Structures are given as structure tokens and as C-alpha cells.
Amino acid sequence: MRSDAPADAGFDDPLADRVNEARLATLGLLVAGLVHEINTPLGAINSNHDVLRRALGKLQDILADEVVEPHELDEVRRIVRAVDGILRVNDLAVERMRGLVSNLRNFGRIDGSGTDMADLHEGIDSTLAILAHELRPISVVKEFGELPRVPCRPQQVNQVFMNLLMNARQATPDGGSITIRTARLGDAVQVQISDTGAGIPSGQLGRIFEPGFTTRDGRIGMGLGLAICRQIVDRHGGRLHAASEPGRGATFTLHLPLVQPPRIEETVQRSPDRTEASHDEANSDTR
Amino acid sequence: MTMQNTVMVVDDEVMVTAALRSFLELETSYRVLGYTSARAALDALQTESVDVIVADFMMPEMDGITFLKAARDSRPLTSRVLLTGYADKENAIRAINDAGLYYYLEKPWNNDHLRLVIRNGIERSSLFNELDSRVAALESAHMELHGVRRRLLQAFR
Ligand SMILES: Nc1ncnc2c1ncn2[C@@H]1O[C@H](COP(=O)(O)OP(=O)(O)O)[C@@H](O)[C@H]1O
Ligand SMILES: [Mg+2]
Numbered sequence: 001m002r003s004d005a006p007a008d009a010g011f012d013d014p015l016a017d018r019v020n021e022a023r024l025a026t027l028g029l030l031v032a033g034l035v036h037e038i039n040t041p042l043g044a045i046n047s048n049h050d051v052l053r054r055a056l057g058k059l060q061d062i063l064a065d066e067v068v069e070p071h072e073l074d075e076v077r078r079i080v081r082a083v084d085g086i087l088r089v090n091d092l093a094v095e096r097m098r099g100l101v102s103n104l105r106n107f108g109r110i111d112g113s114g115t116d117m118a119d120l121h122e123g124i125d126s127t128l129a130i131l132a133h134e135l136r137p138i139s140v141v142k143e144f145g146e147l148p149r150v151p152c153r154p155q156q157v158n159q160v161f162m163n164l165l166m167n168a169r170q171a172t173p174d175g176g177s178i179t180i181r182t183a184r185l186g187d188a189v190q191v192q193i194s195d196t197g198a199g200i201p202s203g204q205l206g207r208i209f210e211p212g213f214t215t216r217d218g219r220i221g222m223g224l225g226l227a228i229c230r231q232i233v234d235r236h237g238g239r240l241h242a243a244s245e246p247g248r249g250a251t252f253t254l255h256l257p258l259v260q261p262p263r264i265e266e267t268v269q270r271s272p273d274r275t276e277a278s279h280d281e282a283n284s285d286t287r
Numbered sequence: 288m289t290m291q292n293t294v295m296v297v298d299d300e301v302m303v304t305a306a307l308r309s310f311l312e313l314e315t316s317y318r319v320l321g322y323t324s325a326r327a328a329l330d331a332l333q334t335e336s337v338d339v340i341v342a343d344f345m346m347p348e349m350d351g352i353t354f355l356k357a358a359r360d361s362r363p364l365t366s367r368v369l370l371t372g373y374a375d376k377e378n379a380i381r382a383i384n385d386a387g388l389y390y391y392l393e394k395p396w397n398n399d400h401l402r403l404v405i406r407n408g409i410e411r412s413s414l415f416n417e418l419d420s421r422v423a424a425l426e427s428a429h430m431e432l433h434g435v436r437r438r439l440l441q442a443f444r
Contacts, residue, residue: 036345036372043395044302050398051310058313082313089305096302136347 033133037100041093048086048093055079055086103129117149118157120191120256124180127161134166137174145183150256156232157256160240163225164193164252170216171197171250187258188238194251200244208242292409293318293336297328297354298343298370303394307341310398317405325354332361339408341392341401344371344379352382359387364415366408370394 058079062072103126121144128140150157168178176196183190200208207213209230214223226242233240237257244250294317296307304321311319320335322328325348328340340358344351355367366389371379376393383391389411390404 036375039372039394040300040302044300044306046395047306047310047398051306051313055313079313082309085305085309089302089309092302133345136345 033131034100034104036133038097041096044089044093048090051086052083055083099129114153115151116154118152118154120147120150120157120182120189123154123158124161124182124191127158127165131162131165131169134169135178138169138172139177141177141179143179143181145181147182147184147189148258150189150258152236152256153232157236160229160232160254161191161193163229164254167225168193168195168197168250168252171195171199173197184258185255188255189258191254191256192251193254194249196249199246199248199250200242201246202244205242205244209240291316291318292338293320294405294409295320295322295328295331295335295337295340296342297322297325297340297346297351299323299325299346299348300343303343303370307401310401311405314398314402315405317409325349325351329354329357329361332358337362337365338412339366339368339405341368341370341405344369344375352379352386352388355388356386364412364419366390366412368392368404368408370396 059076062068062076068076124142128135165178172178172195178196179192179194181190181192181194204213204215209226210223211227212223213226216223226240230240233254233256239253239255241253242250243253294311296304296311296319298304298307301323304323308319308321311317320328320331320337322331325342325346328342340355340362342351342354342358346354349357351369351371355369358365358367367386369379369383369388369391370393371391372394379391389408392401392404
């Protein structure tokens with residue numbers, strides 16, 4: 001549903017609708033990636049299970065006639081070797097799926113969407129893991145500094161990482177790279193996400209945080225990623241800026257204060273107040 | 288005694304190459320070459336003669352179709368099979384004609400089906416090889432006849 005659709009009685013805020021559309025669009029991409037990630041270990045286990053059954057059948061055939069002939073011993077050794085290899089692969093596959101589940105749990109912070117003292121590196125890592133499929137053709141460089149834990153709503157901050165990384169991915173051709181730098185700057189932490197993609201024309205730099213601003217062809221829920229990021233960051237008392245050298249890439253810089261802000265407000269969904277407030281800052285992006 | 292057939296398996300996930308190897312080594316007598324790097328596999332094709340190549344679609348260095356196209360340049364008669372995840376299916380099918388692939392299989396694959404596809408692929412490659420050598424033989428016979436004709440004409444001039 002587009003925002004210009006007639007407003008329903010229950011939905012008097014078109015922005016809230018579109019925020020949800022944006023979330024669904026992100027979710028759709030996410031699910032496609034996850035399906036792919038799960039398919040690899042699943043494919044391996046599925047095949048191995050079948051091979052184990054075949055191996056067992058062969059062993060049963062050999063044992064059926066009571067005496068094991070010397071030449072059959074070679075066959076038995078071959079089977080044992082195959083089974084050994086299979087077990088090792090299954091270990092890997094199970095480990096992979098366990099990791100996926102733990103990253104998903106970490107990303108969504110099922111244990112609560114409340115305020116927490118979060119390890120941002122952990123949040124970045126689990127976001128990267130969830131985007132692993134999307135990011136495969138890109139090389140991701142991590143330059144992590146020493147970071148203290150940060151008072152924030154981890155689920156929302158992960159959403160910021162997710163949107164920034166997705167945008168970087170979408171701007172960067174296969175074979176390009178994305179660099180994530182973190183550092184502590186006094187009583188704030190800084191996270192910088194740079195890509196080697198198309199960059200942002202200077203005329204657009206001031207507008208990219210506007211809700212609905214997009215250069216992608218009109219798919220549902222587009223143009224809200226950065227508006228949502230801005231809003232989340234504002235509510236954390238932080239700052240989010242973009243810089244770009246057109247043709248050579250873009251850098252998004254996030255600052256979050258280490259001192260707990262008076263109140264980190266409810267999520268965008270629950271209190272869909274206007275984001276106009278953050279427009280004023282847009283000019284500061286042309287640095 | 289026939290020559291041992293060779294199957295090359297290329298997937299960036301060692302889980303997949305190892306699972307395919309386990310199956311093929313248990314159930315067939317093929318020689319199995321497994322690679323987790325498409326580039327390394329292309330290098331190997333310079334020296335190895337391979338009957339069938341099975342390659343994953345989604346790989347970091349180059350995608351499976353680019354790889355299989357490059358493989359065709361060095362081994363034009365080898366049967367090439369693409370292994371795709373469900374999510375890649377549409378892209379993959381679109382590129383299959385373009386790259387002249389023999390078959391595509393979806394992950395998770397069925398082992399019996401895989402074995403059939405590989406066996407048919409080997410047969411297809413060996414028919415192509417035979418055809419190729421027959422054509423070469425015909426060509427050289429043709430050249431020879433041409434030479435004979437020329438010498439005859441010269442003799443009677
Ligand atoms: N890393 C980036 N490189 C180049 N352009 C970017 C980048 N991130 C954002 N943009 C630009 O900002 C616009 C708005 O981004 P966003 O709010 O996430 O919405 P959407 O991604 O749906 O277009 C994008 O359409 C794109 O033109
Ligand atoms: Mg976006």
C-alpha cells in the first residue's frame with residue numbers, strides 16, 4: 001500500500017504506515033538471505049543423512065552372509081572413511097545453524113527491546129552475520145577500536161546498522177568494499193560505515209535523511225531507511241552524518257553519547273511523531 | 288577396463304563439496320576433485336581433464352555462471368551443471384541458456400537425481416569427444432584427399 005492510498009479510519013498517520021512498509025521491505029530481504037544461509041547446512045545434512053543410510057545398507061549387506069571376505073574389508077574401510085567425513089561435515093553444519101540462531105536472537109534481542117548497556121561490536125557482528133548472504137560479493141573490513149558498553153536500545157541501534165549496511169551494499173558494486181570503524185571519542189562512541197560505491201551527489205546530500213527521499217525505483221517502503229536511522233539516533237541523543245565523494249563512495253558517521261540521555265523514547269512505531277525536527281540538521285551533512 | 292571418469296565439484300562452502308564427495312565416493316567409482324575457490328578450479332582445468340563440472344551459483348570470487356563460462360573456454364566439451372539455491376533460481380535460469388549449461392540442480396539436492404545428471408553428463412561429454420575426434424579424422428582425411436587431388440592434377444598437367 002502506498003502512502004497516497006485513502007486513509008483508513010484506524011490509520012490516520014501515513015508516516016507510521018510507511019515506516020511499517022519499510023520494515024516489511026527490509027524483512028523481506030532479510031528472509032531471502034536467511035533462507036539462503038540455512039539452505040547450505042541443510043543441503044549438506046540432507047545429503048549426508050542419505051549417504052549414511054546408504055552406508056549402513058552396504059554394511060548390512062556385507063554382514064548378511066556371516067563371513068566377511070578379505071576383499072570386503074576394503075569396502076568396509078571405504079565406508080568407514082565416508083562416514084567419518086560425513087560426521088565432520090555435519091558438525092560444521094550444525095555449528096553453522098547454531099550460529100545463525102544465536103545471531104538472530106542477538107539481533108532481535110528477544111530478551112527485550114528496552115534500554116541496555118550494549119556491546120556495539122556484538123550488535124555490528126550479528127547484523128553482519130544476518131546480512132552475510134547480501135554481503136558475500138563485497139569485502140567487509142572491520143577496524144574496531146576499544147569501546148565501552150553504550151547505554152541504548154540495542155534493537156533500535158542494530159536497526160541503524162542494518163539500514164546503513166544495506167544502503168552501503170546497494171550502492172557498492174560486487175567486488176567493492178565496506179569498512180566499519182569504531183572508536184571512543186571522549187564521552188561518546190563513533191561508528192563509521194564507509195563504502196566504495198557510487199557515492200551521493202552533493203546536491204542530494206542534504207536531502208537523503210528526508211522521509212521518502214529515494215533514488216531507487218518506486219518500490220514499497222523505500223526512502224525511509226535513513227529517516228528512521230536519524231530518528232532513532234536523535235532519540236538516543238546522538239548524531240548521524242553523511243559525507244561523500246561522488247563516484248568514490250560514501251561515509252556515514254554515527255555518534256552515540258556514553259552518558260545516558262534523560263529518556264530514550266518509545267520506538268518509532270509506537271509514537272510516530274513527525275521527523276521534521278531532524279530536517280533542520282540536514283544542511284550540516286554537506287561538510 | 289575403461290578410463291576412470293572425473294567429476295569436479297566447486298562450491299565456496301566446504302560443507303557442500305565434502306557432502307558431494309562423500310556421496311560420489313561411496314556410490315560411484317568417479318574420481319572427485321573438490322574446490323572451494325572458483326579461481327583454483329579454473330587453474331586446475333588447465334591440466335586436469337574433467338568429464339563433468341558441478342558448480343554453485345552464489346560464490347564470492349565469481350558467480351557460478353561466470354565460472355562455468357570460463358570453464359567452457361578451456362574445456363569446451365565438458366558437461367557443466369549449476370547448483371543453485373532456491374532464492375537464486377530465477378537469475379540462474381535466465382543465465383543458463385546464455386552459458387550453454389547442461390543442467391541445473393536446486394539445493395537441497397537429491398542424491399539419486401544428482402547421480403543420474405552426472406552419469407548422463409559424462410555420457411554426453413564422451414559422445415562430444417567422440418564426435419570431435421571423428422570430425423578431426425574427417426578433416427584430416429579431407430585435407431589428405433585435397434593433397435592427393437592437387438598432386439594428381441599436377442601430374443596430369
Ligand atoms: N551508502 C550510500 N551510498 C550512496 N547513496 C546512498 C547511500 N545511503 C543512502 N544513499 C542514498 O540515500 C537515499 C535514501 O536512503 P534510504 O533512506 O535508506 O532509502 P532507500 O534506501 O529506500 O532509498 C537512497 O535512495 C540513496 O540515493
Ligand atoms: Mg535504505
